[in-house]
Amino acid sequence: MTELDTNSWQGIKSEVMRRISDRRWQPGDLIPGEVELAEEFGCARATVNRALRELADSGLLDRKRKAGTRVTLNPVRKATVEIPVIRKDVETRGKIYSFDVLDRKDLAPSAVLRQQYGLPASAPLMGLWTLHRADGEPFAYEERWINLLVVPKIIEADLETLSANEWLVRNMPLSRGEFTFSAGNATAAESRLLNCPEDAALFIVNRSTWVVDDAITAVRLVYAPGFSMKTVV
Amino acid sequence: MTELDTNSWQGIKSEVMRRISDRRWQPGDLIPGEVELAEEFGCARATVNRALRELADSGLLDRKRKAGTRVTLNPVRKATVEIPVIRKDVETRGKIYSFDVLDRKDLAPSAVLRQQYGLPASAPLMGLWTLHRADGEPFAYEERWINLLVVPKIIEADLETLSANEWLVRNMPLSRGEFTFSAGNATAAESRLLNCPEDAALFIVNRSTWVVDDAITAVRLVYAPGFSMKTVV
DNA sequence: CAGTGGTCTAGACCACTCG
DNA sequence: GAGTGGTCTAGACCACTGA
Numbered sequence A, B: 001m002t003e004l005d006t007n008s009w010q011g012i013k014s015e016v017m018r019r020i021s022d023r024r025w026q027p028g029d030l031i032p033g034e035v036e037l038a039e040e041f042g043c044a045r046a047t048v049n050r051a052l053r054e055l056a057d058s059g060l061l062d063r064k065r066k067a068g069t070r071v072t073l074n075p076v077r078k079a080t081v082e083i084p085v086i087r088k089d090v091e092t093r094g095k096i097y098s099f100d101v102l103d104r105k106d107l108a109p110s111a112v113l114r115q116q117y118g119l120p121a122s123a124p125l126m127g128l129w130t131l132h133r134a135d136g137e138p139f140a141y142e143e144r145w146i147n148l149l150v151v152p153k154i155i156e157a158d159l160e161t162l163s164a165n166e167w168l169v170r171n172m173p174l175s176r177g178e179f180t181f182s183a184g185n186a187t188a189a190e191s192r193l194l195n196c197p198e199d200a201a202l203f204i205v206n207r208s209t210w211v212v213d214d215a216i217t218a219v220r221l222v223y224a225p226g227f228s229m230k231t232v233v
Numbered sequence C: 001c002a003g004t005g006g007t008c009t010a011g012a013c014c015a016c017t018c019g
Numbered sequence D: 001g002a003g004t005g006g007t008c009t010a011g012a013c014c015a016c017t018g019a
Helices: A009-022 A034-041 A045-057 A086-092 A111-117 A152-156 A164-171 A188-194 B009-022 B034-041 B045-057 B086-092 B111-117 B152-156 B164-171 B188-194
Strands: A061-064 A068-071 A077-083 A097-107 A125-134 A137-147 A176-185 A201-211 A214-223 A228-232 B061-064 B068-071 B077-083 B097-107 B125-134 B137-147 B176-185 B201-211 B214-223 B228-232
Touching: A009 A034, A009 A045, A034 A045, A045 A061, A077 A228, A077 B176, A086 A097, A086 A125, A086 A137, A086 A164, A125 A164, A137 A164, A137 A188, A152 A164, A164 A214, A176 B077, A176 B176, A201 B201, B009 B034, B009 B045, B034 B045, B045 B061, B077 B228, B086 B097, B086 B125, B086 B137, B086 B164, B125 B164, B137 B164, B137 B188, B152 B164, B164 B214
Parallel strands: none
Antiparallel strands: A061 A068, A077 B077, A097 A125, A125 A137, A137 A214, A176 A201, A176 B201, A176 B228, A201 A214, A201 B176, A228 B176, B061 B068, B097 B125, B125 B137, B137 B214, B176 B201, B201 B214
16 A cells, blocks of 8 residues: 555645545635644644645645635645756766866956846956866856855865866855746857857856855856756646 | 744754854764754754754755764755746736637547657547737747546636636646746747747746646647746745 | 664644634 | 644654664
8 A cells, every 4th residue: 555644744744635636625725723633633733733834835725823724726836946066967967077167257347247146346256157068068158257255265266177166066055046047049159159050049047146145156057959957846 | 133042943944054154064064963953952852853854855954864964965956936827927027917729629639749748548638729918918828738538627617718727727736747948949830929030039838747647738838038937045 | 783863742832813 | 812823842662774
């Protein structure tokens, strides 16, 4: 049997999911309270709580004190996209990773750039242009700005050996990030770098990361044609 | 103060994150066990457990019985993308949603289609071609296949009033889903429908959903130029 | 086989918010 | 004000797995 007992939180979670997909508990319905369910399932309230909390986290239930727990009316699918370091991404595809740093500049950012990425007015920046390769073929082209106020040590790092991407993940393990996924036509420069026709449709990721309120880095990643990002709910 | 006490699970979570970003606990390091931390923070082990479990879920810690808890060596960013019903998506952008069903066919699927979407050999399908609009302008073009074996009731639904998208979310609240995000050049047909130049770069989402092991629906969504998907970590 | 995390319990108090 | 979920505790047993 693949059945779980209803006195484990996972078992209760499945049972509740079953009742929802059964439509015994329909969207919008109030379901029994934790104490009542604990009695029914013959377990402690904490166990029921764990199960219901997880379902609420994944957007299937709405819980409010005093109001009780309801089946969500318009469930919002929450897909978790795993965003590994680019090297891992390439290696997962069974290819050999390499990269070239095309250019690197340490400079004060232009006003435009500062505004675009929400960088402090006086921040010294490092600009990095990198081409990531899979089995030698262009995989993604990266433009990156790094705030040297927050990460001064990166100046001395050997970014030809360990990519900035990876250096930052290792040295700044904690950060808030904002990702934007979009599509764009290859510019002339991008088509040369990525070895694809001009105007080819490219998958683009923009990413900004902060530690507390300090902008660390802003990246624009342009993937070679054929790239796709997969995820499971 | 924004500080939380270290005898609440959230407080402990922040304190652990602080120690990681401090580099007091570096990637790969073994951190103290739950009992030890519970003593240090003056709380119950369950409280420490809750904090550490959440950090492990978000990929920051690696936990193994007997081996203990370590700071993850190569953290994988896990971004959660919220995928609302298209109507919501449009409305969130402050626009008025509408849609047109361009075509609809109830038929047996071609062998190609079956294989592509992992559909059962004998499944009767409904094919739906829909144009979603925001303030009347094309927003996204949808090709959808629905497995009528699993969802026979949808035949009688009025899909001109409530989109299939929304009907399914309401009537099949629980499903596994697989999403693929990519970019593609507009075909001639797509450029007409989405009112954009041929070869324009378009953001494409492919989605397949199952209930248990039964394929419910397969969708290809092509968004008009300028679309982007945002998420926060 | 021993130590760690994983889970469960019974009980308690608190915080929010609906009526 | 009262009822619900949110959290914490102290203790217990279990399950996995590294030494």
